[in-house]
Amino acid sequence: MEVLLAVDVRNELRRIGWISLQPNGSVSVGLNDRTFVSPDFKAKNFVWNAYNRVTIQYLISSDPKALKPIKNPHLTFHPPIKFQLRANGQHMLFEGIADLNIMLQQDGRVPWIRFVSKPVSELSKAGPSWNPDRTKILSIRLGNEDCSIGLGVDFVRKDVDVPTEDLLLSEFIDWQDYKLYVHSVAIPAQIATLSWYHQK
Numbered sequence: 001m002e003v004l005l006a007v008d009v010r011n012e013l014r015r016i017g018w019i020s021l022q023p024n025g026s027v028s029v030g031l032n033d034r035t036f037v038s039p040d041f042k043a044k045n046f047v048w049n050a051y052n053r054v055t056i057q058y059l060i061s062s063d064p065k066a067l068k069p070i071k072n073p074h075l076t077f078h079p080p081i082k083f084q085l086r087a088n089g090q091h092m093l094f095e096g097i098a099d100l101n102i103m104l105q106q107d108g109r110v111p112w113i114r115f116v117s118k119p120v121s122e123l124s125k126a127g128p129s130w131n132p133d134r135t136k137i138l139s140i141r142l143g144n145e146d147c148s149i150g151l152g153v154d155f156v157r158k159d160v161d162v163p164t165e166d167l168l169l170s171e172f173i174d175w176q177d178y179k180l181y182v183h184s185v186a187i188p189a190q191i192a193t194l195s196w197y198h199q200k
Helices: 099-107
Strands: 001-007 010-023 029-033 034-037 044-046 053-061 068-071 073-078 084-086 094-097 107-115 135-142 148-157 169-175 179-185 193-199
Touching: 001 044, 010 135, 010 148, 073 107, 099 107, 099 148, 135 169, 135 179, 179 193
Parallel strands: 001 135, 044 094
Antiparallel strands: 001 010, 010 029, 029 073, 034 068, 053 193, 073 084, 084 094, 107 148, 107 193, 148 179, 169 179
């Protein structure tokens, strides 16, 4: 199953990103934008402790002063424990392990991705889907283009309720033994940034 993440401005869809749900249970979230990293950025976390976890937030910012651009970054969860970040045609930028099932049992909700788009006025128009029969469109309806979109994707245990008020988009996708929670807000126009959470 594929999910298109888009902004609907006066009935014109503009692409933000996508979610891919694979038969083997893997989940990928990709961004249709460019961002930058330091040429030395590469992280690995292969130690995980179920009883003494620390949450680390990794941030990638599309600051034009940064030295190394990455195009269309995508983060993937390979069950049961592997998390990765790649970019089109580039080496692995991040990989780590964390037991999602245990985290969901203990916490109920596990934050994963936070993305801020570039200004909506600069987003590319969404073309036709490659496979419309397998594609779901999640669109964020806006009346103006003078903002960016803050988009989040979290893992949520199926029996957990999450507050959904004051959001432009609040969507649950049932997958495997949990739900993916996709949510968004409008924020002042700014450069694109990508951050994600990893517990170790």
